[in-house]
Amino acid sequence: MATGRTHRPATRSRGIPEATVARLPLYLRALTALSERSVPTVSSEELAAAAGVNSAKLRKDFSYLGSYGTRGVGYDVEYLVYQISRELGLTQDWPVVIVGIGNLGAALANYGGFASRxxxxxxxxxxxPAMAGKPVAGIPVQHTDELEQIIGDNGVSIGVIATPAGAAQQVCDRLVAAGVTSILNFAPTVLTVPDGVDVRKVDLSIELQILAFHEQRKAGEETGQVGPEAMEGPEDTAPASPARPTATATDRKGPDGDVPAVMPA
Amino acid sequence: MATGRTHRPATRSRGIPEATVARLPLYLRALTALSERSVPTVSSEELAAAAGVNSAKLRKDFSYLGSYGTRGVGYDVEYLVYQISRELGLTQDWPVVIVGIGNLGAALANYGGFASRxxxxxxxxxxxPAMAGKPVAGIPVQHTDELEQIIGDNGVSIGVIATPAGAAQQVCDRLVAAGVTSILNFAPTVLTVPDGVDVRKVDLSIELQILAFHEQRKAGEETGQVGPEAMEGPEDTAPASPARPTATATDRKGPDGDVPAVMPA
DNA sequence: CGCTGTGAAGGTGTTCACAGCG
DNA sequence: CGCTGTGAACACCTTCACAGCG
Known part of the structure; x- marks a missing residue:
């Protein structure tokens, strides 16, 4: 079964690395800010600082686009803004639909930096149905029944899903069937899509959990410990820790201890 | 100048790879769903499908946590839920503050899967000040003046920034000064933080731009082209394309063409 | 001389394929 | 016999360090 693949395996010899593509918007934002301050040129060092990356990486990234800098000087801001915009496909504009106008959907609809680029x-x-016709961010909400019609009429190829998790796959399927080939998913579900459709997900709770992992690690370091598994001590200090399914007495396979204490304070 | 570093350089020999950490929440979610359906065990193949990854990757990921499976059978669902929760630090609970209660902040406050885990x-x-006291998602909004107090009193170490871009760095600085060491940033800005503070960012417009890049590429392939730079044709078809800063006549350094046509239709 | 552009080296992450345990 | 756990190969990404151009 095809689990929603996101990127094709980097076919095409002259492809820009995915990691680079993911940073181009960052550079673009920094450059736009410089442009607004009428800064004419910028060095890789300065621009890298503004974008929060290191300068070698930035230079390598730009080298995939072409040689757009001037040695001894730096990069022409306007020129680079144009080149990156073009590379990202922002010189045309992309009609987008947002499905699911709850709290989050409304927030997205109101998001300014949206229309800007x-x-x-x-x-x-x-x-x-109660939402239908009500304007959000100046745009009237339409009912799901009209989804296919809307996609078709507007030539929409990018859809944003901000529905509850339960509805997401179904909405996704309809979007794809109607012709959408790129999806930004805010619902906490894994979407399954056919080949050729890109999905990117944004997931609050995943991000928080990653932070918690590092946070916990920091707390451990302070007291001279590595992580949750580093505390050796009396067994079963942790609340309701499930026993191993069919554990023999000598069965201790975890990297350090099986049922570690999770310090309450 | 220290640009906001996010991860320490993978010190500590027994560290779990960052890429693995980022997937643990995914596994956890899939396992939780199985647990609710009272499924007792699951194979790497099944679980991988549910989480949208391939099974070899999943097995390798789990191998960093320890040997928690049973050969010939699979993984005990409950046991694995516990182990991953523990590894992620979810067996303790993390007080979180959300700063910036606009559309997005309200959406986040209302987000259910938040409190759940x-x-x-x-x-x-x-x-x-007009927001102060007003309840959002059942929690009264407090004024920024009290930020330090709140962080201190509640022992908050994770902060979520959902303010406009302009306010984000300032809020960030105050959070960090008050003791927050992990930040989830929804504002479209690069945050600069001292060492030891983790920042993760969630950025709608970056995600959309990445999708646009791939979308454009797809459109190019359909018509037998690679990307925006592949179209060879009469110069200056593109609207308002900035000329290269100090271009000599033979100056053509881009991978294919300097000023490509961006097809309007 | 200063800065870009880039080979080369070193890391990190993914995938393969199979040994080995239950 | 089936499935996990993992060495080894591979692919991708980052960083270094410097050649070379303006």
């Missing part, structure tokens, strides 16, 4: 909210779609 | 919204903070 190449993206246009073509429609807001919600399953709740 | 180890995270507790300790406070909502906003700079607008």
């Amino acid at each position: 190449g993206f246009r909210v073509a429609a807001l779609i919600d399953a709740d | 180890g995270f507790r919204v300790a406070a909502l903070i906003d700079a607008d």
Whole structure:
């Protein structure tokens, strides 16, 4: 079964590395800020600092686009803004639909930096009939029934899913069937899509959990410990820790201890 | 100048790879779903499908945690839920503050899967005095003036920034000074933080731009082209394309063409 | 001389393929 | 016999360090 693949395996010899693509928007934002302050040129060092990356990485990234700098000087801000915009496809504009106009969907609809760079909210779609017609961010909400129609009429190829998790796959399927080939998913579900459709996910609770992991590690370091597994001590200090399914007495396979204490304070 | 570093350089020999950490929440979610359906065990193949990754990767990921499976059978669901929760630090709960209660902040406050797994919204903070006292998601909003007090009293170590971009760095500095060491940033800015503070960012427009890049590439492939730079044609078809800063006549350094046509239709 | 652009080296992450245990 | 756990190969990404151009 095809689990929602996100990127094709970097075919095409002259492809820009995925990691680089992911940073181009960052550079673009920094450059736009410079442009607004009428700064004419910028060095890799300065721009890298503004974008929060190191300068070698930035230079290598730009080298995939071409030789757009001037040695001994730096990069022409306007020129680079144009080149990156073009590379990202922001010189055309992309109609986008947002499906699921709850708290989050409304927040997205109101998000300014949205329309600013190449993206246009073509429609807001919600399953709740009571929402239909109500304007959010100046755009009237339309009912899910009209989804296919809207996608078709507006030539939408990018969809944003901000529905509850339970509805996400179904909405996704309809979007894809109607012709959408790129999806930004805010629902906490794994979406399954056919080949050729890109999915990116944004997931609050995943991000928080990653932070918690590092946070916990820091706390451990302070007291001279490595992590949750580093504390050796009397067994079963942890609350309701499930026993191993069929554990023999000598069965201790975890990297350090099986059932570590999770310090309450 | 220290640009906001996010991870320490993978010190500590028995560290779990960052990429693995980032997937643990995914596994956890899939396992939780299985647990709710009272599924007792699961194979790497099944679980991988549910989490949207391949099974070899999943097995390797789990191998960093320890040998928690049973050969010929699979993994005990409950046991694995516990082990991953523990590894992620979700067996303790983390008080979190959300700063900036606009559309997005409200959406985050209302987000359910939040409280469910180890995270507790300790406070909502906003700079607008008119918001003070108003309850959002059942929690009264407090004014920014009280930020330090709130952090201290509640022992908050994780902060979520959902303010406008302009306020983000300032809020960040105050959070960090008050003792927060992990930040989830929704504002479209690069945050600079001292060493030892983790920042993760969630950025809608970056995600959209990445999708646009791939989308454009797809469109190019359909018509037998690679990307924006592949179209050879009469110069200056593109609107307002800035000329190269100090270009000599033979100056053509881009990978294919300097000023490509961006097809309007 | 200063800065870009880039080979080369070193890391990190992924995938393969199979040994080995239950 | 089936499935986990893992060495080894591979692919990708980052960083270094410096050649070379303006």
